[in-house]
Amino acid sequence: MKRLLLVPLLWANVAHGTPAEDYRQYCEQCHGLNRIGATGPALLPESLGRIKPDEVRQVIRDGRPASQMAGFAAQLDSARIDGLVDFLQQPPASPPTWDAQAIRASHTVLADLSQLPTTPQHHADPLNLFVVVESGDHHMDILDGDTFNVLDRFPTHFAVHGGPKFPPDGRFVYFASRDGWISQYDLHNLKLIAETRVGLNTRNLAVSKDGRWVLAGNYLPGNLVLLDARDLSLVKILDTGSRVSAVYTAPPRDSFIVALKDLNEVWELAYADAQPRFEPRRIQAQDVLDDFSFSPDYRQLVATSRKAGGGQVIDLDSGAVVTDIPLAGMPHLGSGTYWRRDGHWVFATPNISKGQISVIDLNTWALIKQIPTLGPGFFMRSHVNSRYVWSDVFFGPDNDAIHLIDKQTLEISHTLRPVPGKTAAHVEFTRDGRYVLLSIWATDGALIVYDSQTLKEVKRLPMNKPSGKYNVGNKIEFAEGTSH
Ligand code: HEC
Structure with missing residues (x-):
């Protein structure tokens, strides 16, 4: 169909209302021509995939506070609002x-790197900084991991x-937005450096080793977009013929690994x-493998597979299936x-x-234990110096609970309820493992810092849906x- 020729006709046909x-x-003035976004976010089916029609209706009717x-x-x-919801x-x-032309046109360099100092211009330990995403009002915090002050x-x-990603020296942080904006921020100078819009709906990014x-x-x-890490200028676009679920860097392999949503590859x-x-x-592959993790040496991939009825282990060099791991439910x-x-x-x-949490031996791939929990979970984190793995109960009535699982006995040793009735999720440790930072996922939420040994609360910073911290x-x- 020749769409361009149809445009005048379409205009003539759109009746008022x-x-x-x-x-x-x-x-359109805010959400853009063809709904690709402008000052407001994109409003495409892909963009609204995670939002229920009722919420879309409510946003159009009542708006979003403080925006x-x-x-x-x-x-x-209400009939016209319903019409817009369907539309x-x-x-x-x-x-x-x-x-490529649109990507290049979107590229903005905000600061000249050659004019900026190459050492930290703050007094915090540059390798113990945290990047915290406040998803409630779309802000990011840079936190000193020793004093827990916001820099x-x-x-x-x-x-x-x-997740935001870092180069090996930790100077920059790179992060992606749902609507395809990639940003580069300088952690030494506390300044945004560059931005490029790489697509209309983006999943995540990875930085090479x-x-x-x-x-x-x-x-x-459905593609991959490769940028020069110095200033986010476009290097290459790779068409995948599939939606891309996620990209990872595999440091020991000197490669990126790509998970695809619509191909058995x-x-x-x-x-x-x-x-x-x-x-x-x-x-x-024998199945769509769009959710996976790696063995610590990155030789093998552990993927969720419907066909395998749980997990499937793939050797990344030969591509051969090593084994299937039957796991009930939907392992993540x-x-x-x-x-x-x-x-x-x-x-x-x-x-x-x-x-439930499934524990698997990484040598034999045998299932060692299924640990029953208070409900389905989402994030698990630990640290080499921590006795426990912290695991949230993300879904269901007990989503305010956090389980601490003993790494040796595989028993739940403690269940914390930091703020009863509010979702507690996603923890991350300080570099030395001494403290744990936990999120309360609410508009009037918080970041809570615990001593990882005594489990005592050390500090509480009010935040607006602090979804992740790195x-x-x-x-x-x-x-x-930690997550990779
Ligand atoms: C003045 C600019 C502006 C206008 C006009 C506007 N919007 Fe928005 N809209 C925004 C902004 C900004 C947001 C993001 C709010 C936030 O921070 O959550 C938004 C968010 C939304 C969302 C939620 C998107 C999401 O992913 O959470 C929907 C749905 C939406 N708008 C629909 C509409 C519709 C339909 C109209 C026209 C009837 C409209 N908007 C008019 C600026 C605007």
């Missing part, structure tokens, strides 16, 4: 695109998505060469963690449909117990 006309009149999004109850009756769930009449707080693009490349994975368009992009070609090595292997127990590596994974040292060392 149709959802398309209401969008143009009331929404540019005002309610439209006075202008639009936003459908793809736009002409499919939105985002090509900087700045606005981000709408909905930071996936040598700190030279930033790779972003997109749902829309896992991709590897090597970057060891001085001028890497970034030609994908396509590892064939991507947010599992590993540690040493009696000299063996073990791996534990939460389950997003069942209140310790620079633990991340750049790919420390045991």
Whole structure:
């Protein structure tokens, strides 16, 4: 179909009060032509995937407090609001695109790196800083991990998505937003350096072990976008023919590993060469493997697989299936963690449909134990100096609880309820493992700092839905117990 020719006709056909006309009149100035976003976020089916239609309806009717999004109850009756809710769930009449030209045009350099000092311009330990994402009002905090004072707080693009990532020296932090904005922030100078919009709907990013490349994975368009880590300028676009679920860096392999949503393949992009070609090595799989974790040496991949009825272990060099691990419910292997127990590596994974944690031996891949919990969980974290693995109960009536599992006995030793009735989730340790930072996921939420030995509260910082927190040292060392 020749869409361009249709445009004048479409304009003629939109009668006053149709959802398309209401969008143009009331929404487009902020949400953009073709709904790809402008000052307001993108409103495409992919963007709204995690939001229930009832919430979309309520936002249009009542707006969002403390934001540019005002309610439209006075202008639009409920039938017209319902019309808009349906309209936003459908793809736009002409499919939105985002090509190399659009990426280059979006690229903004905000500070000249050559003019900035190359040493920390603050007194905190640069390897014990925390980057904290406040998802309630789309801000980021840079926290001193020794004093727990906030060194900087700045606005981000709408909905930071996936974990922020660091180069090996920890100077910068790179992060992605739901609508495809990649940002580079200088942790020495506490300044934003550059931004590029790489897509319309982005999952996450990874930084190469040598700190030279930033790779972003997109749902829309389904591709990978490679940027130069010095200033986020575009290097290459790789079409995947599939939505990209996630990208990872595999330090011992000098490569990126890519999880795909619509193909029975896992991709590897090597970057060891001085001028890497970034030609994908396509590892064939028997199933869609879009949620996975790695063995500590990155030789093997542990993926959630429906066909395997749980998990499947794949050898990354040969591509062969090592074994299936039957696990009931919906294990979320991507947010599992590993540690040493009696000299063996073990791996534990939460389950997003069942209140249980599965512990697996990383040598034999045998299931060692199923630990019953108060409900399905999402995040698990530990530290080499911690006796416990901290695991949240993310779903269900006990989502205010946190289990502390003894790493040796595999029993729940403590269950904390930091703020009864409010979701407690996502912990991260200081670099030395002495303190644990935990989030209360509420608009009037908080970051709570615990002594990891005595379990006493040390400090509480009020925050607006502090969804994730990331310790620079633990991340750049790919420390045991943290997320990768
Ligand atoms: C003045 C600018 C502006 C106008 C006009 C506007 N919006 Fe928004 N809208 C925003 C901003 C900014 C946000 C993000 C609010 C936040 O921080 O949560 C938003 C958020 C939303 C969201 C929630 C998106 C999400 O992913 O959480 C929906 C849905 C929405 N707007 C729909 C509409 C519709 C439909 C219209 C027209 C009837 C409209 N908006 C008009 C600025 C605007």
